[in-house]
Amino acid sequence: MENPRPPATLADVAERAGVSRQTVSNAINNPDLLRPETLVRVQDAIDALGYTPNHAARHLRTRSSRLVGLRLTPAQEFTANMAMDRFVRALVEAAREVGYHVLLFSGGPVAEGDVPDPLGGYDDLLRSTAVDAFVVTDTYLGNPQTVELARRRAPFVAFGRPWDDPDATHPWVDVDGSSGVAAATTHVRGQGHERIAWLGWEPGSRIGEDRRAGWFRAMAAHGLPTAGLEAAVADSVDAGRAAAGVLLDNGATAFVCASDTLAVGALHALGDRGIAPGRDVAVVGFDDSQVAQVMGLTSVRQPLEQVAVELVGALTDLLSAAEHPDAEVLLTPSLEVRRSSTRG
Amino acid sequence: MENPRPPATLADVAERAGVSRQTVSNAINNPDLLRPETLVRVQDAIDALGYTPNHAARHLRTRSSRLVGLRLTPAQEFTANMAMDRFVRALVEAAREVGYHVLLFSGGPVAEGDVPDPLGGYDDLLRSTAVDAFVVTDTYLGNPQTVELARRRAPFVAFGRPWDDPDATHPWVDVDGSSGVAAATTHVRGQGHERIAWLGWEPGSRIGEDRRAGWFRAMAAHGLPTAGLEAAVADSVDAGRAAAGVLLDNGATAFVCASDTLAVGALHALGDRGIAPGRDVAVVGFDDSQVAQVMGLTSVRQPLEQVAVELVGALTDLLSAAEHPDAEVLLTPSLEVRRSSTRG
């Protein structure tokens, strides 16, 4: 029966330490202002009472909740979804290190056939000053939410480039998918492959176009042909499987894919023809999802932990400095090499 | 340039509507107390000003943050990890419907070889009254945190039974893994299999023992032998693959597994011998992870959306009623049948 009573307050600590409330406040927020001996006395009282400052009162006074909002959209891009869990964990950890917590919210259910409100959920939190800032993740496809948030002067940092808004001035952090795919392409080239195919998404996704560009660039750098080695399909296993079959007919001996899902499709296509992944034909996915890890699929891995740290860094800059930080960080992914792309 | 100024306050609304602050407060919290015409006038002012009550002030006054805390542990059980993303989404959505948000926190990094603090992160949030209650997820393996939280009189609800604490009185919601596995076993029996093997975890996990019990019970109910049809290994693909090989040697024609990871191992074992999953040998996993979905693996699916709703229900009861709700809910999982277990 440790805590039957309500938590201790500043006044309780002050009384016990024989000082004023303000001195206790200073002991916590500006310890340098106190004489060492006083500080010790106050600190002892704090420990004895198990005192922790009341969050609401501090928030009300300082106008800072030390909370960052993150919206979970009901249906995100499948690939993004797979990485979300890892990203959220990384963000929580990075935020913790600077004394912040993460507040999760959702935009609410979207009625069938309805256009989801880009600001759904954001607005209330903003006006109720429940969070200090937002981390925005779904910036794909010309999502208008960053524009809207900027218009409202809402403090936020984005995971993802403002693809469709060259005028954007908010801080953002992104991963260079293009260079990740280029590295993957070079990797399979190093395994001896020359007919390296791109198994990508249908046009319309800037992320997808960026990834494809990495393949195209690397192929050019290696002086390899690309004609007939390219497919653009929906992000599903079946679509990937069918498209990979066609590419195999065109003589492809390696697949670099826009997602792990498509890569799994390619693996299935190999299975259909009794071709051994790795030894005969190389397959590389994107996102290093659990699927890739479990299936031994080589995959491009986003440095989400680092993304989170950079985002939190930009966030603290944004909230402390009055000047605009204007952080624009592009991180390089790594390649997790597994047996689907190696002959060993 | 919508919101250059700080958000409107109750006083702003009152002035604009020509009433006192108190009346505005009533309009929001007790609309019945107002004359309809006054209510309309106040409501108009609220809309015009885009007023939303300040969260901190309300929290300070009412001593309710309308926040539930959820701890993300750095390294959870692999299987649990896979379902976590879905559960978090469901929880955020369920909480939203009763006007709650989810606050994510972590216990902080655990030093190498150190015993992680079961209360890490909880304590500060509790004493700072930052959250109204917690949702505790990792109740496996005699995790002492529920006991500690109960001792501190912290309001919380648990996802997971208090396996090792028969005296526990907190509300909990869990999924009946045993019945899910029994259903899976009966399903493969219906596909004509009789040598149905259990591919499970090493002893020591109550969850694992519970799932195994479902297989054992169903086998007995069908009058089928179990001797030599059981393996207990670590939760990894390689371990599952090796163990499945042995079980195949013992004549197993179906695998019911404690996790999707082990099921993938079993699929690999089939691949090693050129056996077709589904047609020749059935494989069923547990958790309906993305791996299962992508690989066409039949799997037991936990009703996480329903779990979240039940948890939130128990939570509101816990926070509203003074009496102990003592909710104990056991939900039944469903079976997602895919081609790994069907002959069609």
Added chain:
DNA sequence: ATGAAAGCGCTAACAG
């Protein structure tokens, strides 16, 4: 049905 007064716990500004 509406208004006035008080105070939740904290910290910024100033006084000593």
Added chain:
DNA sequence: CTGTTAGCGCTTTCAT
């Protein structure tokens, strides 16, 4: 270096 005063925005008495 420490204490006093004031007030953040809201809701809960208690009057009217």
